[in-house]
Amino acid sequence: MLPKSQLWLLLALVAAGVASALSRFLDPYILDVVMGVGIAITLASSLNLINGFTGQFSLGHAGFMAVGAYTSAMLTTTLGPKLGASPVLLQWAVFPASLLLAGLAAALAGLAVGAPSLRLKGDYLAIVTLGFGEIIKVLLQNMDVVGGARGLVGIPDYTNLFWTFGVAAVTVYVVWGLLNSTYGRGFLAVADDEVAAEAMGLNTTRYKITAFVVGSFFAGVAGGLYAHLKGYLNPGGFDFNKSIEIVVMVILGGMGRHVGVIVAAILLGVLNETLRSFGDYRMILYSLLLIILMLTRPQGLFTWPLWKKKAT
Amino acid sequence: MSVLLRALRHLGWVCALGPAIVALAVEPIRVGEFSSLTGREAGLGQYTHMGVVLALEELNAAGGVGGRPLVVLAEDTQSKAGESATVVRKLITRDHVVAIIGEGASGRCLEGAPIAQRAGIPVVTPSATNPKVTAIGDCIFRVCFTDPFQGTVMAKFARDSLNVRKVGLLVDVASPYSLGLAEFFRQRCRVDGGQIVGEQRFSGGDKDFRGQLTALKAANADALFVPCYYGDASLILLQARQLGITVPILGGDGFEAPELVQVAGAAANGACFPVHFSTDDTAPRSRGFVERFSKRWNKVPTGVSALGYDTLMLIADAIRRAGGTDPKSIRGALAATTAFEGVTGRIAIDAERNARKPASIVRVEGGQFRFLQAVTP
Numbered sequence: 001m002l003p004k005s006q007l008w009l010l011l012a013l014v015a016a017g018v019a020s021a022l023s024r025f026l027d028p029y030i031l032d033v034v035m036g037v038g039i040a041i042t043l044a045s046s047l048n049l050i051n052g053f054t055g056q057f058s059l060g061h062a063g064f065m066a067v068g069a070y071t072s073a074m075l076t077t078t079l080g081p082k083l084g085a086s087p088v089l090l091q092w093a094v095f096p097a098s099l100l101l102a103g104l105a106a107a108l109a110g111l112a113v114g115a116p117s118l119r120l121k122g123d124y125l126a127i128v129t130l131g132f133g134e135i136i137k138v139l140l141q142n143m144d145v146v147g148g149a150r151g152l153v154g155i156p157d158y159t160n161l162f163w164t165f166g167v168a169a170v171t172v173y174v175v176w177g178l179l180n181s182t183y184g185r186g187f188l189a190v191a192d193d194e195v196a197a198e199a200m201g202l203n204t205t206r207y208k209i210t211a212f213v214v215g216s217f218f219a220g221v222a223g224g225l226y227a228h229l230k231g232y233l234n235p236g237g238f239d240f241n242k243s244i245e246i247v248v249m250v251i252l253g254g255m256g257r258h259v260g261v262i263v264a265a266i267l268l269g270v271l272n273e274t275l276r277s278f279g280d281y282r283m284i285l286y287s288l289l290l291i292i293l294m295l296t297r298p299q300g301l302f303t304w305p306l307w308k309k310k311a312t
Numbered sequence: 313m314s315v316l317l318r319a320l321r322h323l324g325w326v327c328a329l330g331p332a333i334v335a336l337a338v339e340p341i342r343v344g345e346f347s348s349l350t351g352r353e354a355g356l357g358q359y360t361h362m363g364v365v366l367a368l369e370e371l372n373a374a375g376g377v378g379g380r381p382l383v384v385l386a387e388d389t390q391s392k393a394g395e396s397a398t399v400v401r402k403l404i405t406r407d408h409v410v411a412i413i414g415e416g417a418s419g420r421c422l423e424g425a426p427i428a429q430r431a432g433i434p435v436v437t438p439s440a441t442n443p444k445v446t447a448i449g450d451c452i453f454r455v456c457f458t459d460p461f462q463g464t465v466m467a468k469f470a471r472d473s474l475n476v477r478k479v480g481l482l483v484d485v486a487s488p489y490s491l492g493l494a495e496f497f498r499q500r501c502r503v504d505g506g507q508i509v510g511e512q513r514f515s516g517g518d519k520d521f522r523g524q525l526t527a528l529k530a531a532n533a534d535a536l537f538v539p540c541y542y543g544d545a546s547l548i549l550l551q552a553r554q555l556g557i558t559v560p561i562l563g564g565d566g567f568e569a570p571e572l573v574q575v576a577g578a579a580a581n582g583a584c585f586p587v588h589f590s591t592d593d594t595a596p597r598s599r600g601f602v603e604r605f606s607k608r609w610n611k612v613p614t615g616v617s618a619l620g621y622d623t624l625m626l627i628a629d630a631i632r633r634a635g636g637t638d639p640k641s642i643r644g645a646l647a648a649t650t651a652f653e654g655v656t657g658r659i660a661i662d663a664e665r666n667a668r669k670p671a672s673i674v675r676v677e678g679g680q681f682r683f684l685q686a687v688t689p
Binding site (some may be wrong): 027029033150153233234 | 349350386397404444448486667
């Protein structure tokens with residue numbers, strides 16, 4: 001008998017596989033929105049590890065996503081045709097490999113940014129990560145090999161329901177598993193009281209870097225999925241606003257709550273599309289709903305004791 | 313008697329309602345539009361959309377296309393990456409549009425257009441000037457001119473209208489836009505027997521251009537070609553006049569912004585550049601458009617409004633010529649466009665699906681962009 005959390009993961013993967021097999025009966029528009037939600041879950045859950053559970057304020061998630069998106073897109077567009085493999089093999093072997101490398105590249109970027117800057121606290125870290133995100137954007141805009149400011153065109157559409165929700169399930173599983181391990185309690189300790197955690201002998205900087213690197217890894221994988229869903233990348237799409245969008249999901253869902261953040265990612269994705277029928281009033285309604293939700297549920301969407309973080 | 317009267321009355325009702333019922337029964341032709349109606353580039357999207365709506369109202373008031381009214385389903389991309397792909401999928405699979413009016417911003421057009429290309433739905437973009445956009449595939453068209461085209465037009469204008477033989481170039485090496493314009497200007501200039509007497513470089517965002525300008529002044533050029541955006545251009549104009557350079561300064565469509573005059577002031581006077589549409593154009597078509605637009609929206613149209621108007625009119629014209637609403641035949645009719653009379657000039661679609669049309673050249677005079685002439689390549 002498998003432990004409960006692993007059973008859940010297996011179940012989610014099977015469900016994603018079944019849904020993916022049935023996806024050709026679905027409207028491509030609905031599919032696009034649903035996969036967008038899957039990617040948002042990955043992004044929000046991974047940022048939740050950094051911002052929610054470890055209590056660090058990162059505004060650079062879109063930057064790590066960009067690193068992953070461009071890495072994986074460059075791999076599949078330049079390497080893919082050279083391999084001469086069949087489309088099926090490309091989608092089921094080369095693409096996941098590119099996602100993994102995308103994650104590793106983003107994790108490396110996370111380490112490079114995190115190692116020097118995570119000694120900073122609070123607002124300072126926010127500024128550093130914000131700066132990092134902008135640097136990535138400007139670098140990409142000036143790199144001709146990736147299309148520069150014009151953007152990268154012709155990315156194959158390998159992303160499907162299995163990959164998006166498979167990755168989302170793995171992300172949630174890793175974050176959940178990490179936090180419920182003996183080692184992982186340290187993240188919560190760092191978030192609750194850094195000085196006390198240090199006094200207890202925890203290497204707080206190391207914890208922060210770990211959270212940062214793991215979070216960046218999944219942001220990178222999400223970026224790879226995004227690239228192969230939209231088929232086109234533009235550095236402008238990974239600006240400060242994109243980071244804010246992810247931060248909003250985490251805050252709306254409740255900092256450091258697993259289910260709340262997932263629900264927030266789903267809610268915001270679906271809301272964005274259902275409000276389309278309101279035309280010009282869409283953005284006003286969207287913003288208004290955010291304000292109302294924040295005023296009525298400042299603690300997050302879901303605060304069941306069952307899912308509450310067990311610190312304090 | 314009363315029965316007869318009643319019957320007559322019923323007949324009257326039928327006569328009055330009949331055409332209305334028939335009209336209701338006629339399925340409207342669905343055209344999609346994705347543009348940045350909100351967000352950073354909302355100005356671009358809104359002004360384009362107003363032009364599209366004006367064209368739509370005029371078409372429907374005149375009885376639609378082939379007896380069927382048109383509807384435009386406009387979707388907002390929020391000026392954000394990632395939205396275009398979603399809304400284009402929606403327009404195609406949910407709304408079953410027969411043609412799409414594309415994003416005016418090249419970046420987002422490049423995102424949405426490949427999806428339409430795969431589905432075989434023709435896309436016409438009002439103002440995406442990047443050459444890559446129409447290179448996506450045989451379903452993607454545009455009604456504006458491209459970046460390389462401007463370089464050619466300005467070289468021709470310098471040679472034919474200003475009688476300039478010796479030109480100095482000042483190029484922004486950090487911008488593909490600037491490099492592209494300069495390259496095509498140089499080519500055309502050589503073909504016409506002109507001479508590039510000096511070429512200087514800068515990097516977008518520089519503040520001091522005196523060194524480059526002094527060198528160009530010493531080269532004794534009859535005119536300067538400075539392809540860049542208004543931010544750099546206004547400083548270049550200012551410093552050129554301070555250094556006593558009096559020859560005409562030519563630019564690209566990046567000059568078109570009120571900021572050019574606000575920063576450069578009187579130094580901007582005399583600068584010439586191409587625009588997609590000039591509200592000053594005296595051609596009756598353009599005059600009529602400006603009047604109708606101002607009446608409908610209480611605003612003066614911008615270049616993209618005229619392009620948006622032409623885009624829908626061209627699509628309607630293609631549907632008429634195709635004799636049906638099959639996307640494939642609409643695509644064929646669009647590609648076969650040879651002389652569409654738009655408010656921005658006569659448009660022909662070339663083999664690369666770009667518009668061949670005259671460019672309006674304007675000159676800055678007393679803080680205003682005055683229409684000078686239309687130049688055909």
